[in-house]
Structures are given as C-alpha cells and as structure tokens.
Amino acid sequence: MNLPLSSQIINLLAAMLLLLSFAMLTQRRILSLINLFALQGLTLTLSTLVVAWSTGQHHLYYSAALTFVLKVLILPSVLHRLIRKLSAKWDVETLINIPTTMLVGIALVILAFNVALPISQLAGTITKSTLGIALACVLLAFLTMITRSKAVPQVIGFLAMENGLVFAATSATYGMPMVVEFGIALDVMVGMVILGVFIFQIRERFDSLDIRHLEQLKEE
Amino acid sequence: MNWQIYLVLGTPLLGSILAALWGHKSWAAGLNIAISIGTFIAAAALTAHIISEGPVVTADEQFFVDSLNVFLVALTAFVSMTTSLFSRPYMRIEHAHGKLSDNRLRLFHSMYQLFVFTMLLVLLTNNLGILWVALEAATLTTVLLVSLYRTPASLEAAWKYFILCGVGIAQALFGTILLYSASEKVLGSGGSALLWTHLETVAGSLEPTVMSLAFVFLLVGYGTKVGLVPLHNWLPDAHAEGPTPVSAVLSGLLLNVALYALLRCKVLVDGALRAPFASQLMMGFGLLSVVVAAFFLSRQKDVKRMFAYSSVEHMGLITFAFGMGGPIANFAGLLHMTVHSLTKSAIFFAVGHAAQKAGTQIMDDIRGLMKVSPTVGWGLMLGSIAILGLPPFGVFASEFLILTTAMRLQPWATPFLLVALGVAFAAVFSKVQPMVFGETNARRLPHPPALVPVFAHLAIVLTLGFYIPPYLVDWYREAAKLIG
Numbered sequence: 001m002n003l004p005l006s007s008q009i010i011n012l013l014a015a016m017l018l019l020l021s022f023a024m025l026t027q028r029r030i031l032s033l034i035n036l037f038a039l040q041g042l043t044l045t046l047s048t049l050v051v052a053w054s055t056g057q058h059h060l061y062y063s064a065a066l067t068f069v070l071k072v073l074i075l076p077s078v079l080h081r082l083i084r085k086l087s088a089k090w091d092v093e094t095l096i097n098i099p100t101t102m103l104v105g106i107a108l109v110i111l112a113f114n115v116a117l118p119i120s121q122l123a124g125t126i127t128k129s130t131l132g133i134a135l136a137c138v139l140l141a142f143l144t145m146i147t148r149s150k151a152v153p154q155v156i157g158f159l160a161m162e163n164g165l166v167f168a169a170t171s172a173t174y175g176m177p178m179v180v181e182f183g184i185a186l187d188v189m190v191g192m193v194i195l196g197v198f199i200f201q202i203r204e205r206f207d208s209l210d211i212r213h214l215e216q217l218k219e220e
Numbered sequence: 221m222n223w224q225i226y227l228v229l230g231t232p233l234l235g236s237i238l239a240a241l242w243g244h245k246s247w248a249a250g251l252n253i254a255i256s257i258g259t260f261i262a263a264a265a266l267t268a269h270i271i272s273e274g275p276v277v278t279a280d281e282q283f284f285v286d287s288l289n290v291f292l293v294a295l296t297a298f299v300s301m302t303t304s305l306f307s308r309p310y311m312r313i314e315h316a317h318g319k320l321s322d323n324r325l326r327l328f329h330s331m332y333q334l335f336v337f338t339m340l341l342v343l344l345t346n347n348l349g350i351l352w353v354a355l356e357a358a359t360l361t362t363v364l365l366v367s368l369y370r371t372p373a374s375l376e377a378a379w380k381y382f383i384l385c386g387v388g389i390a391q392a393l394f395g396t397i398l399l400y401s402a403s404e405k406v407l408g409s410g411g412s413a414l415l416w417t418h419l420e421t422v423a424g425s426l427e428p429t430v431m432s433l434a435f436v437f438l439l440v441g442y443g444t445k446v447g448l449v450p451l452h453n454w455l456p457d458a459h460a461e462g463p464t465p466v467s468a469v470l471s472g473l474l475l476n477v478a479l480y481a482l483l484r485c486k487v488l489v490d491g492a493l494r495a496p497f498a499s500q501l502m503m504g505f506g507l508l509s510v511v512v513a514a515f516f517l518s519r520q521k522d523v524k525r526m527f528a529y530s531s532v533e534h535m536g537l538i539t540f541a542f543g544m545g546g547p548i549a550n551f552a553g554l555l556h557m558t559v560h561s562l563t564k565s566a567i568f569f570a571v572g573h574a575a576q577k578a579g580t581q582i583m584d585d586i587r588g589l590m591k592v593s594p595t596v597g598w599g600l601m602l603g604s605i606a607i608l609g610l611p612p613f614g615v616f617a618s619e620f621l622i623l624t625t626a627m628r629l630q631p632w633a634t635p636f637l638l639v640a641l642g643v644a645f646a647a648v649f650s651k652v653q654p655m656v657f658g659e660t661n662a663r664r665l666p667h668p669p670a671l672v673p674v675f676a677h678l679a680i681v682l683t684l685g686f687y688i689p690p691y692l693v694d695w696y697r698e699a700a701k702l703i704g
Contacts, residue, residue, distance in 0.1 A: 118429045119398065138394060142387060151379075158386055165393050172401040177414060180349030184393070187356045191386070194360060198367070198379065205372045214376040 006054035013047035014130040017167060018109070021140040024160055025105055026098050030152055034079045037156050040163055041071030048170050057174045066185055067166060075159060075192060082196055083152060086203065093150055101147055105140055112136035119172065130171040137164030149210055151199050155192075162188055222278045224266035225285065228293065229340055231259045236333035243326030249308035252329050256297075256304035259336065263297035266290060271695070277346065277417055284346035284417050288699040292480055293343050295558060299472045299565050300336045302673035306569045307332070307465035309670045313576050314463065316666040324368055328463070335361040335469065339477045349414045351481055352389070352396050355445065358474060359385045366462035377457035384454040385444055392441020392481075398434035399488070402427045416484060423491025431492040438485045439501055445478035447532045448539060449509040456520075459528035460581065464572030467524055471531040472565035476557050479535065483542060483703055490704055502543030507633055509536025514640035518647035522581045523571050526651065527564065530607060533644055534560045537637075541622045542703060544629050550700035552621035555688075559614035559681050563606045566677035570599035573669040574655070577662035583651050588660030597656045599674040604652040606681050608645045614684030 020040045027033045045068040052060030116132035138161055145157030162184075169176050176184075202214070235255030242248055267290050270276060275286040285293075311328065314320050320328075338358040345351050359382070367378035400414055406422045407413040419426075444451040459467045482502075489498045513533035520526035534556070541553035573596050578586040590597035606613035619641070627634050688696075 115433065119401070119433065122427055122430060135394070138390070145383070145387070154383065158383070161387070161390050165390060165397065168394060169397045169400075172397055173404050176349055176397065176400060177347075180347070180353065180414065183350060183353030184356075187353055187360065190357070190360055191382075194363060195382070198375070198382075201367070201370060202375055202379070205370070205375055214379055 004054070006050055009050050010047055010054075010130060013043050013050070014133040014167075014171075016043050017047070017137055017163075018133050018140075021137045021144075021160065021164070022102070022105060024156070025101060025140055025144050025147075028093050030083055030093070030150075033153055033156050034076055034083070037079070037160060037163075038072055038076040040160060041067060041076070044163055044167055045072060047167070048175075051170055051174065055174060059178050060170065060175050062178060063166075063170070063175050063181055066181060070185055070188065071159070071163060074189075078192065078196065079152070079156070082199065086152075086199070093148065093153065096147070101143070105143055108139040108143060109136040112139055128171065131168060134164055134168035134171050137167060140164075151202060155195050155199075159188070159192075222266075222269070222276055222283070222285075224262060224269055225276075225278060225283050225344060227262035228259065228266055228297070229337065229344065231255060231262055232333045232337040232340065235259075236330050236337060239326065239329035239333055243329035244322035248325065248329050249304075249311060252332065253301075253304045253308060255333060256301040256336070259340075260297040260301040263293050263340075267294045271691070281412070281415055281417065282346055282350075283344050284415075285344060286699075286702060287695055288483075288702045289343045289480065291554070291695060291699055292476060292557075293340060295561055296336070296339055296343065296473050296477070299561055300469060302676060303465050303468050303472075303565060303569075304332070306468070306572070306670045306673045307463075309667045310464060310572050310576070312667045313665050313669075317576075319369055324370075327364065328368055331361045331364050332465070332469075335365065339473055342477050343480060346415050346417055348396055348399065348416060348419070348484070351484075352393055355392075355442070355478065355481060356389050358477070359389060359445070362458070362462075362466065362470065362474065365466040366458045368463050368466070369461070371461070374461040377454075377461035381454040381458045384451075388441050388444025388451060390441070391437045391444075395434045395437030395439075395441055395485075398430055398437065399485070402430040402434065402492075416488075419488055420491070423488045424494075426488065426492040428493050431489050432497055435485060435489040435498050435501070439482065439498075439505070442478050442482040442485075443505060446475055446482065446535050446539065447509070448505045448536065449512040449532065452509070452513070452532050455532060456525045456528040459531070460522050460525040464524070464568055464575070467528070468565040468568035468572075471528065471568065472561040475531060475535050476561055479538065479542075479557070482539075486542070487702070487704055496545075499543045499545050502539050503630065503633070504543075506536045506538070506540030506543055507636055509533065510540065510640045511636055514644040514647070517644055518650075520651075521583060523575065523583045523586065523651075523655070524568070524581055526583070526648065527567055527571065527607075530644065530648065531560075531564055533640070534564070534607075537619070537622060540633070540637075541625070544625060545704060546625070546629070547697065547700050548621060549625045549629070550703045551696050552618045552625065553703075554696050554699055555614070555684070556618035556622065559618055559684055560607070562677040563603060563613070563615060563681050566674045566681075567600065567603035567607060569670070569674045569677075570596055570603055573665070573671075574600055574662075576665055576669075579663065583655060585661070586655045587662075588658045589656050589662060591660040592662040592664075593669070595671045595674075596669060599671060599678070600652060601656045602678055603674070604648055606678060608648055609641060612682065612685040613678075614681045617685050617688075 048064035112135035113132040120128045141160035270290040341354040363382045403413045447455040486498045513529045516529045541549045575581045609615045609619045
C-alpha cells in the first residue's frame with residue numbers, strides 16, 4: 001500500500017471516528033457520553049481540514065469551521081449546562097447487555113461496508129475508502145439512539161448521527177454546497193433548542209427523564 | 221423576476237413574525253386568517269401566471285415552478301386558508317375551556333404560519349438540498365404544534381414524532397448526499413449539481429448503482445413523513461394528540477408535500493435506471509400501507525386516531541398509483557391527492573367540533589351529534605361517506621381510476637386493494653353511524669363552530685365527482701406527464 005500521507009491521515013481519523021462511535025454505543029455515564037460526542041466532533045473537524053488542505057477545496061474550510069463551532073463548542077456546552085440544570089450529571093444508565101449490542105454493532109459495520117463498496121469504487125475522491133465508515137457511524141449512532149431509555153442520551157445519539165452524515169458528505173463528494181450545509185446546521189441548532197425545552201417539559205410532567213414513561217400511546 | 225413567488229413565500233414568513241409579536245391578542249385569529257387569505261391570493265396569481273406562461277425558473281435558478289408543483293402550491297394555500305378560518309372558533313373554544321394560555325395561542329399562530337412557509341418552500345425550491353432543509357424545518361414547526369397542550373400524552377406524541385421523523389429524515393439526507401455524489405460527476409461540483417432543472421436534463425447519464433441506492437434511502441426518509449407502513453408509527457399519535465387544526469393540515473398538506481419530494485426523486489431515478497426499480501418499491505410500500513392501515517381502522521377507539529389511519533391508507537393508495545405510473549395512474553394519483561386533502565381536512569374540522577361538544581375524542585362516548593348540531597353531524601357523515609369512496613364524491617372517481625388501471629397493469633394487486641377498501645368501509649361506517657345518529661350526550665359550546673370550510677371542501681369534492689373542468693383536466697394531464 002502506497003498512499004499519500006494525507007490519505008493515510010484521513011483513514012486514521014476515520015478509524016478513530018468509528019472507534020468513538022463504538023465507545024458511545026457502550027458508554028453508561030451521560031457526562032462521558034457528552035465528552036465523547038465533543039471528541040467525535042473534533043475528529044470530524046480535523047478530517048475535514050485535512051481533506052480541504054490536500055484537495056484545495058476552499059469551501060471545506062468553512063464547513064470545518066462550522067463543524068468546530070457547532071459540534072465542539074456550542075452543542076457540548078449546551079448539553080453540559082442542560083445536565084447540570086437537570087442535576088443529571090452523575091446519572092448512570094443501566095444498559096441492557098453490552099456484549100450483544102456490540103455484536104449487533106459489528107454486524108451493522110459489515111453491512112455498511114458492503115452497501116458502500118460499489119459507491120466507493122465509483123467515487124473519484126481521495127476519501128472514497130471512508131464512505132463505508134461514514135455509513136457505519138450513521139448506523140451505530142442510530143443503534144445508540146434505540147438502545148437508550150433516557151432522553152439526553154437519545155438526543156446525543158441523534159447528534160452523532162448528524163456527525164456521521166457530515167462525514168459521509170465529505171468522503172463521497174467533498175461536502176455539500178455551502179447553502180445546504182448552512183441550512184442543515186440551522187436545522188440542527190433549532191432542533192436542539194426545541195429538544196432542550198422538551199426535556200424540561202418531560203421532566204416536569206413525568207418527574208423523570210426516562211423515556212419508558214412515554215409508552216402510554218399504543219395500539220390495544 | 222417573478223414577484224408572485226416572493227409574495228407566496230414572503231406573506232406567511234412575515235405573518236409568522238407578526239404572529240410571534242401579537243399572536244396572543246384577541247384579534248390574532250383574524251390576523252392569521254388575513255395572512256392566509258393573502259397567501260392564497262398570491263398563490264392564485266402564481267397559478268394564473270404559470271398556466272398562461274408555462275414553467276418558470278427564477279432567482280438565479282433557485283426557484284422552479286411547473287404545473288406539478290404549482291398545483292400543490294394552490295392546494296396548500298387553499299387548505300391552509302380554510303384551516304385558519306376553522307381554527308378561529310376552534311381555538312377560542314379551547315381557550316375558553318382553559319386548555320390553552322395566551323402564550324400558547326401566540327406559539328400556535330406563529331408556528332402555523334411558519335409551517336405553511338416551510339411547506340411552500342419545499343414545493344417551490346429548485347435545490348434538492350434546500351428541499352431537505354425545508355422539510356426538516358416543517359418537522360420542527362409541527363413538533364411544537366403537536367405538543368401545544370403540553371399534556372403527558374401530547375409530549376409523548378411529539379417526542380416520538382421528532383425522534384422517528386428525525387431518524388427518517390437523516391436517511392433522506394444520506395440519500396441526497398449520494399444523489400449529489402452521482403450528479404457531481406456529470407454536472408461538476410458547486411451549486412448547480414443539486415438543482416432539479418439541471419438534474420432532470422442529465423438524468424440519463426447519472427450512475428445507476430448510486431442512484432438506486434440513493435432512492436432506497438430517500439424512500440425510507442421521505443416515506444417516514446408520508447406515513448408509509450412500517451414507518452407510520454408517529455402519525456396516529458401526532459394526529460390524535462395535537463390540536464385539530466394541526467391534524468387537518470398534517471393529513472391534508474404535509475403528507476402530500478413529503479410525497480411530492482419523493483416524486484421529484486423518482487423521476488431522476490427512473491431516468492437513470494431505465495428499469496422500474498423505483499416503481500416497484502413504491503407499489504410495494506403503497507400496497508402494504510393500504511392493507512395494514514385498513515385492518516387497523518376497526519381497532520381504533522379515538523376518532524382522530526381512526527382518521528389518521530385512514531390517511532395512511534389513502535397515502536398508500538396514492539403511492540401505489542404513482543408506482544404504477546403512466547398517464548392514467550398518475551392522473552388518478554394527482555386527483556386523489558386533491559380530493560383526499562380536501563375531504564380529510566373537512567372531516568377533521570367536523571371531528572374537532574364534535575369532540576368539543578362531547579368533551580372527549582373516544583368514539584364510544586360521542587353520540588347523537590345530529591340532535592344537537594345537524595350541521596356538525598351532517599358534515600361528519602358526508603365527509604366519511606366521501607372518504608370511503610362512495611359515489612358521487614370525487615374520491616370515488618379517483619379510486620375507480622386507480623382500481624381499473626391496477627386491473628389492467630397489475631392484476632395481482634387488485635384483490636388486495638378491493639378487500640382493504642371493503643374492510644375500511646365496514647370499519648369506518650360502523651363507527652361513524654352511531655356517533656351521528658341516536659340519543660345525544662353533547663353540550664353547548666361557548667362560541668359558534670365554523671362550518672363553512674367543511675361544506676366548502678365537501679362541495680368541491682362533490683363537484684369533482686360529477687364534473688372536472690377541462691382546464692383542470694389539462695392541468696392534471698400536464699403534471700402527470702412530468703412524473704412519467
């Protein structure tokens with residue numbers, strides 16, 4: 001294998017993203033989960049920067065800056081404040097059966113690589129080999145969301161999924177047009193504000209942040 | 221320059237700001253109506269312009285209007301106008317019953333206008349990326365509308381709605397990224413590679429493998445918003461727990477708009493693949509939705525939940541029709557979109573007042589509406605008859621066209637469709653009949669209900685059953701051709 005240095009760095013960062021996704025999948029403490037999310041955002045920023053530098057795509061610098069501000073600075077600090085206010089900082093979640101979840105996760109990664117293979121072969125970008133990892137990150141974040149029973153970890157899973165999508169955009173196409181990226185960032189911000197308000201409402205009504213209380217509406 | 225487009229988008233956007241400032245005042249409902257009428261007039265002007273001048277691409281190619289989307293723009297503006305007429309007395313009564321504070325009322329008016337704006341943006345934009353952003357924004361505004369009462373059940377419904385549609389729409393974003401990666405090779409990177417007008421001209425040279433995978437993600441993503449089985453779980457909860465005007469616009473408009481997004485993508489995939497891949501997927505999901513929803517209808521106890529399942533059924537039928545494709549099936553699909561949207565919103569208007577009169581949404585406890593309020597009773601009865609596809613209403617015409625085309629093109633599907641429609645008829649009719657006739661338990665309301673919108677919608681649906689004006693036929697034909 002004789003890859004240019006930039007490709008090697010991108011592949012390394014992609015592997016780190018995947019590792020962080022697995023770490024988030026099995027992390028029980030909410031505080032650590034937020035830190036992992038911030039770390040994932042930082043890795044994403046770095047990989048976008050490397051792609052921007054090695055390909056000379058200037059708009060990717062803006063995209064990296066947007067990711068850094070939103071995913072590393074604003075959202076983690078909002079989440080930290082949120083759990084401080086909720087005094088949920090030291091909450092430990094009982095996750096069911098971590099080994100099984102890990103195995104399902106590994107199956108998802110294999111699936112993602114198989115799905116992405118034909119597209120990677122067609123893509124002309126230097127980052128094409130990482131598309132499988134990007135899809136795997138999206139699916140693992142999805143798994144994180146559905147295995148959690150508390151509101152805040154579900155939200156973090158949702159945001160991690162967004163990270164995976166941004167990574168997919170850089171690896172398949174060197175990023176979406178700028179106007180679309182700004183639109184996506186705006187939606188994430190607004191969504192986060194709404195969810196924050198919601199989390200307080202849910203705690204007020206149910207006296208708990210356990211989503212298992214939200215199972216009254218179903219078919220008889 | 222096309223001032224009509226700016227007016228169509230600008231009126232509700234400005235309206236949402238005005239409503240955010242003064243939405244709690246006693247005249248706010250009037251303001252809401254005035255803005256909605258303004259939007260409708262602008263949409264009518266735009267429609268007239270498109271009919272006489274043909275398709276328009278404007279504002280640096282960011283907006284694109286042809287006969288397919290202008291028809292949905294007109295429908296959206298019309299139903300949002302009648303819903304604003306209905307919501308005035310409805311929300312007043314909810315306010316008088318102490319279910320809403322002034323601040324919530326302000327939130328309602330502001331978010332209602334913003335929701336209309338995002339839907340019109342989805343319809344008018346030429347950029348598939350912006351289309352995604354606007355549809356996600358529409359989800360966010362409706363999450364706030366569904367949770368308006370802040371009851372435990374409505375919070376649960378809104379949370380479920382947000383998480384499920386958020387996950388779904390994330391899949392659609394992945395599909396859009398794949399689509400961009402395919403088009404970028406043909407059109408070059410930069411803004412133009414996501415513009416629909418450019419994509420359509422080069423659809424034949426887009427990479428088929430990437431496009432078929434992209435369509436799977438787009439179908440799952442936008443299909444969640446259309447309410448296709450098995451992605452429909454959010455829909456009955458959101459309809460049942462939100463305020464009734466919101467149920468009416470969710471069923472009548474948002475589902476159509478999501479289906480429109482899917483249709484635009486289908487045209488590109490069909491062009492790239494030259495194989496009925498997208499069509500088969502849409503027929504499969506559509507048929508499954510029709511059958512599953514029909515069997516769920518009879519198990520419902522909540523009236524708004526039941527009609528939400530009926531929306532799943534009808535959206536499935538429309539998706540099936542577009543899946544079959546061809547001029548007749550597409551014509552029938554567009555006609556069914558129109559009549560379903562009008563009839564279902566009329567039903568929700570009637571159901572809203574019926575539930576207020578009975579003080580509950582449980583069907584077993586709503587009895588004898590005809591005795592206290594013949595208009596509400598007849599509105600609900602006629603609406604149900606119309607939605608079940610009895611002649612002479614317009615739903616009969618479109619369902620008849622879909623069924624006869626299915627017999628010709630996809631004979632295997634016909635028995636499933638017939639059984640599902642029969643089951644749906646038995647379920648809904650047997651539940652609505654005792655609600656309307658018999659002894660009553662209803663109470664008087666502090667404000668007179670708004671019934672003009674109900675009968676206006678039903679009158680249009682009835683007319684469309686007898687006679688479709690020639691210009692409307694041309695219009696549908698033109699739009700049907702665009703879908704392929």
